[in-house]
Amino acid sequence: MRSSYPNTLARTVRSFFSEYLTEQRGVSRHTVLSYRDTLILLLRFVATSQHHDPATLDLTAISPEAVLAFLNYLEQERHNKTSSRNVRLAAIHAFFRYVATHAPERMEQAQRILGIPFKRTRTGTIDYLEEDEIRAVLECIDRSTSHGRRNYALLSMLFNTGARAQEIVDLNACDLQLDTPPQVTLFGKGRKRRICPLWPQTAQVLKQFSEEAQLDMRSNTPLFRNQRGQRLTRFGLGYILSKCVQSAAVKCPSLAKKRLHPHSARHSTAMLLLKSGVALVDISHWLGHVSVNTTNRYASADLEMKRQAIARAGALANSVTPPRSWRCDTSVIEWLATL
CATH class of the missing domain: 1.10.150 (DNA polymerase; domain 1)
Incomplete structure (x- = not known):
């Protein structure tokens, strides 16, 4: 049957x-x-x-x-x-x-x-760009062409906001506010909306770009488009970043040793804010993290901050007289031996 x-x-x-x-x-x-x-x-x-x-x-x-x-x-x-x-x-x-x-x-x-458990995964090191490396990537872009100016505006927005790749390519013209105070509205995971401030330099670049592209800033027109006039994809964003990093590696050899992808720009923004003295809670809001625990990993990622911490700890250790060894207390050893 x-x-x-x-x-x-x-x-x-x-x-x-x-x-x-x-x-x-x-x-x-x-x-x-x-x-x-x-x-x-x-x-x-x-x-x-x-x-x-x-x-x-x-x-x-x-x-x-x-x-x-x-x-x-x-x-x-x-x-x-x-x-x-x-x-x-x-x-x-x-x-x-x-x-x-x-x-x-x-x-x-x-x-x-x-009841089937998840497997534990290794937590890898965070690859990010230092401030001089970010500058090298932006300076290598040929801004004499329309595509070069688009790429410059795209990466300026990426490094300013620390947004996820999908958040960047999903941007529409109406999501930008270029008047004072300049800001952009981002829609992250779970359709959560957040507003990220724009640096004056980034706002100026985006203003020139939008004027050249003749964007209606009140419309839902895609902010960044590909050569076919369609919305740029996150794969297209990754390709543009990869090409720019390769070009910048000629003048900045340290870039050639790093495995970078669009999410590395997000890490780079977080580290730049952290080194500038911005509190982790504020960085968490900037990046759109649900929990500040996600942001805490950036505090242990920077080697220079670790070196400074070790130097401070070393200076303190030199001023402290070491205590007598516990092995001198034979009564404790004898008591443990009887267990």
């Missing part, structure tokens, strides 16, 4: 994406696409490993063992990093939290899958 369609898995997947994520949670389009890609990979893997037609899969096929095998497949065969593996697992967890509340007969299965 043929099974009835749609089955529990099909109904749950449909309601998870069309109702729960978009209407109830209101998550961003990027989150929806990330969750979708994860489930596509998972369902394809389960169907292939169990020799099933993907259209016939039901929730029972996605067992905890199948999820663990899928995670191993991501790392061993697709060569995903641990961080990517954890992103996929987070999407699976989100789906099965929904399953637990909408298909209570699958509660045990959902709980076992939710």
